[in-house]
Amino acid sequence: MAAMAKTPPAEKPEYLGLLNAISLAESQAGVYLRAWANVTEDCELAETLRFVAARESNHGETFCRRIAELGFELKPKNDPKAEEYLLKLANPKVSDCEKIGPERAEGGPDVFADIDKAIAAGKYDPMTENMLRWYITEERDSGKRLKKQYDRIRDGMKAAMAQPAAANGNGKMAAAGPSADAQAIMACMTEGFARLEKTLAKLIHNLK
Numbered sequence: 001m002a003a004m005a006k007t008p009p010a011e012k013p014e015y016l017g018l019l020n021a022i023s024l025a026e027s028q029a030g031v032y033l034r035a036w037a038n039v040t041e042d043c044e045l046a047e048t049l050r051f052v053a054a055r056e057s058n059h060g061e062t063f064c065r066r067i068a069e070l071g072f073e074l075k076p077k078n079d080p081k082a083e084e085y086l087l088k089l090a091n092p093k094v095s096d097c098e099k100i101g102p103e104r105a106e107g108g109p110d111v112f113a114d115i116d117k118a119i120a121a122g123k124y125d126p127m128t129e130n131m132l133r134w135y136i137t138e139e140r141d142s143g144k145r146l147k148k149q150y151d152r153i154r155d156g157m158k159a160a161m162a163q164p165a166a167a168n169g170n171g172k173m174a175a176a177g178p179s180a181d182a183q184a185i186m187a188c189m190t191e192g193f194a195r196l197e198k199t200l201a202k203l204i205h206n207l208k
């Protein structure tokens, strides 16, 4: 078998930075979601987080591979907030609701719209274009799966917060009568008085 000819230096595509950013962000997202999945007590959420984490890690590796195929190397970048965020997600004492948080609010502008436009304009080489189409399709599907879980957890939290208000009474109920706690205290006192009255009656009877 003949020795392979040395590959000439590759021409740097202008979208190399995009591929690098996708690879780094997806690999990191895989780590984040898996750390969260490992500590949540919500089995349905954990299942979705693991499902999406597997895709994210795979996207990270695939785009790293594509960068190498184009003749370049993935450039790591230090994210100063990554460790703090990972610690938050891996902390079982931080609620799922807090982890979902406003920074994960859905319904914003479509982050992939620019890539879609660039694909339509023929900006990428065919292999990269094919990979980006696959990637975007999976990302949009993952987004829907996560949103479904986030909505379910937020709704559950809203319902839980509404419950104590109904049990203890709102302003109108308080005006109509004593609170549940006050009623319980009064019931204990009444029972106490009834017992005391009986004891007194017995004593008086015995004295007679």
Ligand SMILES: [Fe+2]
Residues within 6 Å of the ligand: 026, 029, 056, 139
């Ligand atoms: Fe992603």
